[in-house]
Amino acid sequence: MFEKIISFVSIWAIPVLLFIVPLLALKKKVKVYESFIDGAKGGFDVAVKIIPYLVAILVAIGMFRASGAMELFVTFISPLTDFVGMPAEALPAALMRPLSGSGTLGIATELMTEHGPDSFIGRLVSTFFGSTETTFYVIAVYFGCVGIKKTRHAVPAGLIGDFAGLMAALFICKIVFGS
Amino acid sequence: MLNYIWIGLVVIALIVGAINGRIEDVTQAAFQYANTSVEIAIGLIGIMALWLGIMNVAQEAGLVSMLARAIKPVSKRLFPEIPPEHPAMGAMILNIAANWLGLSNAATPFGLKAMEELQKLNETKDTATNAMATFLALNTGSITLIPATIIGVRVTLDSQNPAEIIGTTIFASTFACIFAVTATKILQRLPMFKVKDEEIIVADNTSQPENREDK
Structure with missing residues (x-):
């Protein structure tokens, strides 16, 4: 039921918005077309402005992934994850989550192909994927578009959130799906 | 922080x-991801x-500030530094709503618009404000x-x-969302994350030069 409501809202949100906003604006005597053009002009600038920041962060993450450093990292901290009861196979997906969305999706798909989507590992990595966003991508793009270089506590706070999300995912999957 | 993480990676x-003998793969990845970045940006x-256009229409019709007024009780606590009816607030709400509904195509434009508005209220243009960090936490730790x-x-x-x-x-x-937002609220008080006074002074053109001597 809940699932149906949410997917109904997410399908209709945009068409309704595109319908209602111009109509209400017209009622308020806004010159809708001119106003739209005025706003839309900014699109190009914003997209171009984030390029250097995107290149910097994605190149570093891409190099890191290609070097095989992730596998090394996994061996280092696997004793820790054994301690909290996380299956070793799921660890790369957890570590990849803040770095790369497509990377995590790749790992998750691979694991689900191997263990089956309805295995505990399959359900766990599925939950990992939705539990947080790609923190470094968001930080690079959002701060990049306004030229912020000193990010202060944004990165540690984001990573604390990621960690909390991963731990919560493990906890709730153990309760709901058992292992 | 980003500096060290970047160099570290x-x-x-x-x-x-x-x-590992994969140095060629690493080089290859660097070029490939440089390309991917531009593709992502151009694709945006x-x-x-589209969304900045719609957003401008909504703003001129007063819809954005109406939305901002509606969630004032919550936004006052999360973003005490931002005037409740500032355009930044409307853009942030639209971004968060789009994120929660999984409309990532709309979320990024609203989010970047919100950052531009937040930057207008920023006194130290190269340094993140508390409001920006909190907003970022709501994004990186977005509810799905x-x-x-x-x-x-x-x-x-x-x-x-499925x-x-x-x-x-x-x-x-x-x-994740609760932890990320709580973390920003706690970390922003720590001395190591404070906006340094001299940065505000440098950014403020009207200040006297002797203020900078003592650092």
Whole structure:
């Protein structure tokens, strides 16, 4: 039921918005077309402005992934994850989550192909994927578009959130799906 | 912070890549991802223009400030520095709503618009404000109501119940969101994350030069 409501809202949100906003604006005597053009002009600038920041962060993450450093990292901290009861196979997906969305999706798909989507590992990595966003991508793009270089506590706070999300995912999957 | 993480990623990649004999892959990845970045940015232009256009219409019609007024009780606590009816607030609400509904095409344009508005209120232009960090936390730790992408993957892999992870995802992402936002509120008070006084002075043209002597 809940699932149906949410997917109904997410399908209709945009068409309704595109319908209602111009109509209400017209009622308020806004010159809708001119106003739209005025706003839309900014699109190009914003997209171009984030390029250097995107290149910097994605190149570093891409190099890191290609070097095989992730596998090394996994061996280092696997004793820790054994301690909290996380299956070793799921660890790369957890570590990849803040770095790369497509990377995590790749790992998750691979694991689900191997263990089956309805295995505990399959359900766990599925939950990992939705539990947080790609923190470094968001930080690079959002701060990049306004030229912020000193990010202060944004990165540690984001990573604390990621960690909390991963731990919560493990906890709730153990309760709901058992292992 | 980003500085050290960036250098760390690159240096580790080069050392480990050399040891693993994958240095060519590392070089290749650098070029490939540089390309991918531009593709992502270029791909944003159209969607960006569309949403910024709609957003401008909504703003001129007074809809954005109406929305901001509606959630004033919550926004006052989360963003005490931002005037409740500032355009930044409206853009932030639209971004968060789009994120929760999984409308990532709309979320990024609204989010970038919100950052531009927040930057107008920023006294130290190269340094993040508390409001920006809190807003980022709401994004990186965004609540996910429908994890559409992963459900799609589960469907292709013949899951018996592809959507069964919706509940666990909502739980985990809500947890992440609460922790990320709480973390910004605590960390912003720590001395190491304070906006340094001299940065405000340098940014402020009217200040006297002797103020800078004592640092």
